[in-house]
Amino acid sequence: xxxxxxxxLDYGIGNLRSAQKTLERAGADPVLTRDPDEVAAAAxxxxxxxxxxxxxxxxxxxxxxxxxxxxxxxxxTPFIGICVGMQAxxxxxxxxxxxxxxxxxxxxxxxxxxxxxxxxxxxxxxxxLDLHGDxxxxxxxxxxxxxxxxxxxxxxxxxxxxxTCEYGGTxxxxxxxxxxxxxxxxxxxxxxxxxxxxxxxVELCRDPAWSERPERSAGxxxxxxxxxxxxDPAWSERPERSAGxxxxxxxxxxSDPAWSERPERSxxx
Amino acid sequence: xxxxxxxxxxxxxxxGRVVKGVNFVDIRDAGDPVELAALYDEQGADELVxxxxxxxxxQRDTIVDLARRTAEEVYIPFTIGGGIRTVEDARRLLRVxxxxxxxxxxxxxxxxxxxxxxxEFGSQCCVVSIDARRMDxxxxxxxxxxxxxxxxxxxxxxxxxVWAQEVVRLGAGEIMLTSMDRDGTRDGFDVELTATxxxxxxxxxxxxxxxxxxxxxxxGVTEGRADAVLAASIFHFREHTVAEAKELMAARGVxxxxxx
Numbered sequence: 001x002x003x004x005x006x007x008x009l010d011y012g013i014g015n016l017r018s019a020q021k022t023l024e025r026a027g028a029d030p031v032l033t034r035d036p037d038e039v040a041a042a043a044x045x046x047x048x049x050x051x052x053x054x055x056x057x058x059x060x061x062x063x064x065x066x067x068x069x070x071x072x073x074x075x076x077t078p079f080i081g082i083c084v085g086m087q088a089x090x091x092x093x094x095x096x097x098x099x100x101x102x103x104x105x106x107x108x109x110x111x112x113x114x115x116x117x118x119x120x121x122x123x124x125x126x127x128x129l130d131l132h133g134d135x136x137x138x139x140x141x142x143x144x145x146x147x148x149x150x151x152x153x154x155x156x157x158x159x160x161x162x163x164t165c166e167y168g169g170t171x172x173x174x175x176x177x178x179x180x181x182x183x184x185x186x187x188x189x190x191x192x193x194x195x196x197x198x199x200x201x202v203e204l205c206r207d208p209a210w211s212e213r214p215e216r217s218a219g220x221x222x223x224x225x226x227x228x229x230x231x232d233p234a235w236s237e238r239p240e241r242s243a244g245x246x247x248x249x250x251x252x253x254x255s256d257p258a259w260s261e262r263p264e265r266s267x268x269x
Numbered sequence: 270x271x272x273x274x275x276x277x278x279x280x281x282x283x284x285g286r287v288v289k290g291v292n293f294v295d296i297r298d299a300g301d302p303v304e305l306a307a308l309y310d311e312q313g314a315d316e317l318v319x320x321x322x323x324x325x326x327x328q329r330d331t332i333v334d335l336a337r338r339t340a341e342e343v344y345i346p347f348t349i350g351g352g353i354r355t356v357e358d359a360r361r362l363l364r365v366x367x368x369x370x371x372x373x374x375x376x377x378x379x380x381x382x383x384x385x386x387x388x389e390f391g392s393q394c395c396v397v398s399i400d401a402r403r404m405d406x407x408x409x410x411x412x413x414x415x416x417x418x419x420x421x422x423x424x425x426x427x428x429x430x431v432w433a434q435e436v437v438r439l440g441a442g443e444i445m446l447t448s449m450d451r452d453g454t455r456d457g458f459d460v461e462l463t464a465t466x467x468x469x470x471x472x473x474x475x476x477x478x479x480x481x482x483x484x485x486x487x488x489g490v491t492e493g494r495a496d497a498v499l500a501a502s503i504f505h506f507r508e509h510t511v512a513e514a515k516e517l518m519a520a521r522g523v524x525x526x527x528x529x
Contacts, residue, residue, distance in 0.1 A: 017340055124472075128273075
């Protein structure tokens, strides 16, 4: 099975090496890049990030990674933001008022606080995930998965939240909307659980249509989980991919009602 | 669950090799820090700390190579301390995959270094290591805990509590607090020191120095109010695994990440 090419967006900030190594371990062929063509040709895109929101946004804009990220999201390619890379996907942050985020996900980033108990900020520890729904990103995890967090801010609660943790209150740990996924924690530093999450993302890169399948929305997670384990190896060879016609992929991710009836789909059902 | 205490094995490294007699029989090369790191990861360690004690400057690159190899084989966070004097020193380690850098004497000598590292890479990368001793002479600082440098040999006249608050103000994201009175004694943490500093700052505290039993690890959290506990010899000499440490801590009511 060929390793899907995954573009790790390099805008000059952050420890990209850990993300790269974890993607390799998860069966991907990662490349650190901000070349628009290289990103457009990739089967998946990772937006990492550490440090202050404002500084990250400035670097993203200076390197034109903002345009690249918007194009990748619009193309329907599986896309994941990690830590401040997640926060960058939202509209704004309390950390740097007045600085616009990418606005790909609705909502704002808020500082960790607690009314009842004194908490230390940043949250710098492992914490247990509470999963909401059955996102493919969290297939095949152990019961009560623990992951590693380092952050002082987190996205406010929105409809996109797929996982939370408890830290002086309920904190957004992960979100997803269509082909866009995001984790506030660091899967690349979360041991075996983290490697499994990145492996799930790589499986989506092999077959991004997976999460859109009818049996997923019907909540038949067992079938969906099985599907993740048997990705379509021929998918990356398909004409609509190799020709780089991202419009086809975009149609998949938006709501083309006829899409699930298409001939190339029926072979997989 | 609000906070889970972290258990952190610490490895002293000289020219890329583990020092202090590490007594593992079931790994190929007991002197290889990366192999030990992988073993501790397997046992459920939450993080790892490597302290570089390499004296000779022409072998200083060995620690960068160690960070690179660790990042390739271990998927939990790790910190490198020792010999970091500039932002460039920190950058070289972070770029190859270290998650945090710990500075100690260099921060006392030039506190701006804390701010520089925190500004450049974020507070989460900036650990300040504080070595403290109890002092009760006329020159002792108000808290009774004084900062020492150069491996505990040099007195600074600085109050450990005031210094902790100062480095947090400068941007430190975490404090590794070692009792030089207890270090190497196996008598347990100085929990009074740990609790005093922990209560004085809002960033996480790693308690260090003196662990001889698993009970000591639990006490670091229950009495010392530490967020993480660091130990070397009880793990290195195979007296206990990290998993055993967590089991005991959980039995004492401390929340820990179960091995997964």
